[in-house]
Amino acid sequence: MKQLTINTSNQSYPVYIGNNILEEAPDLLGSFLDDKSKALIISDTNVSELYGDKLKRILEPILPVSIITVPNGEHSKSMASYEKLLTACIEQGLDRQSVIFALGGGVIGDLAGFSAATYMRGIPFVQVPTTLLAHDSSVGGKTGINHPLGKNLIGAFHQPSAVLYDTGTLTTLPDEEWRSGFAEMIKHAYIQDPDFLHWLKENVKTIADIKTDKIRQFLKRSIAVKAEIVKEDEREAGIRAFLNFGHTLGHALEKTSGYDGQITHGEAVAAGMVFAMRLSNELGISAWNVSEEINWLKSLNYPVEAPSQYSAQKLINAMKKDKKASAGNIKFVLLKEPGRPLLYTIDEKLLIELLTNDQRGMTRND
Amino acid sequence: MKQLTINTSNQSYPVYIGNNILEEAPDLLGSFLDDKSKALIISDTNVSELYGDKLKRILEPILPVSIITVPNGEHSKSMASYEKLLTACIEQGLDRQSVIFALGGGVIGDLAGFSAATYMRGIPFVQVPTTLLAHDSSVGGKTGINHPLGKNLIGAFHQPSAVLYDTGTLTTLPDEEWRSGFAEMIKHAYIQDPDFLHWLKENVKTIADIKTDKIRQFLKRSIAVKAEIVKEDEREAGIRAFLNFGHTLGHALEKTSGYDGQITHGEAVAAGMVFAMRLSNELGISAWNVSEEINWLKSLNYPVEAPSQYSAQKLINAMKKDKKASAGNIKFVLLKEPGRPLLYTIDEKLLIELLTNDQRGMTRND
Incomplete structure (x- = not known):
């Protein structure tokens, strides 16, 4: 134990x-x-x-x-x-x-x-x-x-x-549930624990790889990230917002899909994380090799872009109503590199452009 | 100000x-x-x-x-x-x-x-x-x-x-509202501030006496009592329970009357405070001259006993469902003397007896 x-x-x-x-x-x-x-x-x-x-x-x-x-x-x-x-x-x-x-x-x-x-x-x-x-x-x-x-x-x-x-x-649990939950582990690794991220990439090539005794180690490590952040900022006045990595687009996808199980929380977050990495590159604050990240996530069967049936404007409207939005400004957690998150307010026009590209599978950086 | x-x-x-x-x-x-x-x-x-x-x-x-x-x-x-x-x-x-x-x-x-x-x-x-x-x-x-x-x-x-x-x-505000609110001031004075109690008794002979410029002084003093208690015990784990003086019976009266305005909160609390003083005497922890307290409260037109149309058993059943009750045990704030409150769990049989006497206007000590 x-x-x-x-x-x-x-x-x-x-x-x-x-x-x-x-x-x-x-x-x-x-x-x-x-x-x-x-x-x-x-x-x-x-x-x-x-x-x-x-x-x-x-x-x-x-x-x-x-x-x-x-x-x-x-x-x-x-x-x-x-x-x-x-x-x-x-x-x-x-x-x-x-x-x-x-x-x-x-x-x-x-x-x-x-x-x-x-x-x-x-x-x-x-x-x-x-x-x-x-x-x-x-x-x-x-x-x-x-x-x-x-x-x-x-x-x-x-x-x-x-x-x-x-x-x-x-x-x-069905595989779908394992996949959904594992996305939050990946998120914890990305925002705060590069060693954990490396370990996960080495050890988890398919969803079957998490359904082993290793899961307890993964859980402990993932929860430790959360614990560290909650300790610093219980009420989400500051760094707790970093836990929202992948969630600005993620929540918007879930909301727009009507929470009907078309996309699980973890799948939405995975697409959101990739989008946030692309956005980080676009703003010049990072130099992710997004294709590499995408390949790993794809091997786990995560979606890596916003499904094209949801209009960019609808997704943005959903983002504006998020609790983390303030006076209608949309906030994103971006990543300079693994373990170095930043909170940014993002211009709506840029979001529309990137989202549209994302949905066409086109980005400038990968 | x-x-x-x-x-x-x-x-x-x-x-x-x-x-x-x-x-x-x-x-x-x-x-x-x-x-x-x-x-x-x-x-x-x-x-x-x-x-x-x-x-x-x-x-x-x-x-x-x-x-x-x-x-x-x-x-x-x-x-x-x-x-x-x-x-x-x-x-x-x-x-x-x-x-x-x-x-x-x-x-x-x-x-x-x-x-x-x-x-x-x-x-x-x-x-x-x-x-x-x-x-x-x-x-x-x-x-x-x-x-x-x-x-x-x-x-x-x-x-x-x-x-x-x-x-x-x-x-x-109508007089009824002044009277209702003033009962909480009296309560604060009883549980924590004997000087304030003395001052109120000297200065307030009828409800008209509180509808003066003095009200701001009274308010400041009354709120100061509450502030002191909240500072010590924000979440009602201990002494904040003393603010419940008069409220065990008070809440039961309000609940049994169906909150239909037959009895205001302050009136219910006034009757509850008198009952708690009688109970304090009955248990031998105080020697209140209850008649004296009653006379002052009567001059302000407060009820000083539980109205007889509510059965003692009904009132007790209501008390058992109070948030402050624990495992069905009924708790009362008793007063040794002004400024010296105590929290007691009270036996149901004793309560029935005293409540019945109270409603007949009979008590052993006044």
Whole structure:
């Protein structure tokens, strides 16, 4: 088992990464559970079927446990699900000494985390991620739900009390989910850890290469990058914005596609990272050999450009509504080289031109 | 004009108290507004009619301002109003550099504050209280909305960036509102400031006595008590619970009456304070001359016992669902003497007996 500690200004909490560590939850959480009155496991219908009763059985010797589920998928990150979960908290008699377990992927982590953040003005919660993508979202305390007009526009910063990462739960994931989650690892490597990037490029030639015992090492290294950034800037006032590398275009692609599964989060981020590298070159702040990066990402079956069915103007309109935009100015995280990110406000005309080229597979630098 | 500073672990902010200081808002807020992109004034229909356009006119030379209103009254502290306000934030193009002004009483402060706390995971807001009761709720960062199953069960701690208390806005309040707000002042005096309590008893014989220029001194002193407690315990992990003096029964009375205006918050708290003093005597931790306290509160037209139409069992069931209850245990703030509060878990049987006596106007100690 591997372990990290996340430090923020007000608290610190452990991240445990190991195979079948769900069984060890009572030991790992230890005294944290001692003064807790009740537990509520929040999960989705798919994950709950696989691991819900198991986690309940494991926790029940320690404290009363109930389970509530929402349907699987992004649509559950809604005001309606949020209200349903708060009602469950009240009906199950949760108080400020109770604890919520977020058992699932990023949707559940965000939704259950936001419920924990705002039920009685905040009760503790434990992240139990069951997807690779959630290795990113389960650490750092961002919680939230979607508004019909935009993703993650409603939320709070609320750090979990612990993260239990049972990599045994990843084995049931389809390749698509592995690929989606691995993009966030690649992102962490690009923005802060050139050695990790090198290691990944050497060791991961196809998606099958991450579905091995090495995944726990990768996870620890990737989460360590996030931990370092969150420690410096919990509330996204500064360098935490670097985690947005690949996400300005990425989020716009997801939004424009209607979050209907045409493009996964990781695929959108991969296309976004390539675009940000091209943009970095275009502005003269870097000299990426973009083709080389593209070849690696292509070998992992990531898209490397914005699909041409989305108009450049539509994508830009979506970018302007992003939380990170300010007074309509679009911000991009650019990369001088691996480990050296920079935050830039980008002119809309330049974006239109580059996006149009990108969609035609034409760029000046590769 | 009077001024205080509220200090919490992560930030400090000013409270300005003065007659007609709305006009001075740009000067008072000073550099805080300099980097703000937009302002949204959130108010209720009544208050907006009186002061909405005025505040908009005052702020407009500095930054773009829009107004959104919800109906007057507690019913607006709902999930539906919350969602409506978040939609307005998005539609008005608010970003993380924008600011929300909460113009109104406690309902607006809580609702607008919770919107600010959770829009894009938190944007700044300024409290502009227009009731006496809001002198309490506008300071300290508690924000929230009601759930059909309980009051204030959904919320967040989110400190305002400033509090602008224009006592000119109080002149339009009916006596009932002055009385309701004054109860929180009395509470602050009881739990922490015996000299203030003495001063109030000497100077305030009827409600008319608070509707004078002295109100600004009273406000400063009362807010100073709250500031001291919030500084020590922002997140209600310890002594902040003392602010709940009079509120265990008070909240239960409000809840049981259905928040329909039969009993104001301050009236419920007044009855609750008297009950807590009786309970303190009953448990042998104090020797209040309860009749003396009752006489003063009666002269101000406060109820001094729980109205007999609410069954003791119903009130106790409501207490058990309070946020401060833990595993169904009912907690009371008791008073050894003015300035010496204590937090006690109280046996349900004793409560039933005392409540029944209270409602019959019978107690052993007065």
